[in-house]
Amino acid sequence: MAASTVSCQIRLFDAKPVFTIDSILGLNLDRPGLRNVSVKLYRPWTELEPTQQRSHPIVNRPSDPSSEITRTEDEQKLNCKQHSTESYRRTLNWYIGRRPRTAFSSTQIEVLESVFLINSYPGIDIREELAQRLHLDEDRIQIWFQNRRAKLKRSHRESQFLMVKKAFADLKDKEEE
């Protein structure tokens, strides 16, 4: 397996890992003309092959379940983690082979929200039925419920934070009387 060619691109970012803000600003201010230091910039999307670029399936039409996009193996290959810990590598994978964003219709959202009201942890059976009814993949249903739960939790945390904040404010007002 001639797999050694894969890793070279990733190496570029690990090679020069540390730029302090000081150095960046120094580079910018002191030598404005010399900014073209041969540092490989991190612009993953500029290296996308045209063949992989999907046209623009921005709107996923519900009546067309055949628009399913299969995961490429390239992504797995790029997962070659030798000694990483850099966030760079993660984001690199996120650019390549990302599924086109699904745009749920309002009626789909309506149904999903209704179900969520009753049960925010639908089992596989319910998810499958929803998928069939809404002409969506079961994957999308599952992701939707995950994101929806996260949203609910977030809002709960935030409202709690506001309540605590207000409690403190009230306490302070009382002290001043």
Place this chain on the structure above:
Amino acid sequence: MAASTVSCQIRLFDAKPVFTIDSILGLNLDRPGLRNVSVKLYRPWTELEPTQQRSHPIVNRPSDPSSEITRTEDEQKLNCKQHSTESYRRTLNWYIGRRPRTAFSSTQIEVLESVFLINSYPGIDIREELAQRLHLDEDRIQIWFQNRRAKLKRSHRESQFLMVKKAFADLKDKEEE
């Protein structure tokens, strides 16, 4: 009998599928008011406390009076000008529920662009340092980089589109010869 009331809430999620999707949808149609799950959003800036945390929520102060290029001319104009309409704008923003648009100073932009040149995905540590240096919230820094990446990507897409377009045009010219 009284003790059994406690457990019901915890069991909600592993409960048997008492609700079919049909019944849920029926419920949805019959009682559309139930659908509004209005969650409390986190909008701290909408709380108009008399004790302002920031002197100017709209326009940020120029960062360093000590070591900077005197670019403050336009910014001073801005500060004066904004005063008359500020309360109105605040009310409007409260009504809309959107954070007042942050106006970065030119020096802030300069620094951000410099860092972006080197690293368009700054980690939390760099973002925090930038926030401290530029007297901005780390939130704003993160949003700025998100938008900056989107801008770069957009411009890249557009230039690619133009290139493809031109390639087609050239091809056509050749055919006509």
Place this chain on the structure above:
DNA sequence: TTTTAATCTAATGTG
């Protein structure tokens, strides 16, 4: 009208 800060959320990776 154009640019871009802000928002929302689908998608992705990790643990």
Place this chain on the structure above:
DNA sequence: CACATTAGATTAAT
């Protein structure tokens, strides 16, 4: 599955 993050899309202020 929760969680943190990112990208895509849109809104709204300049």
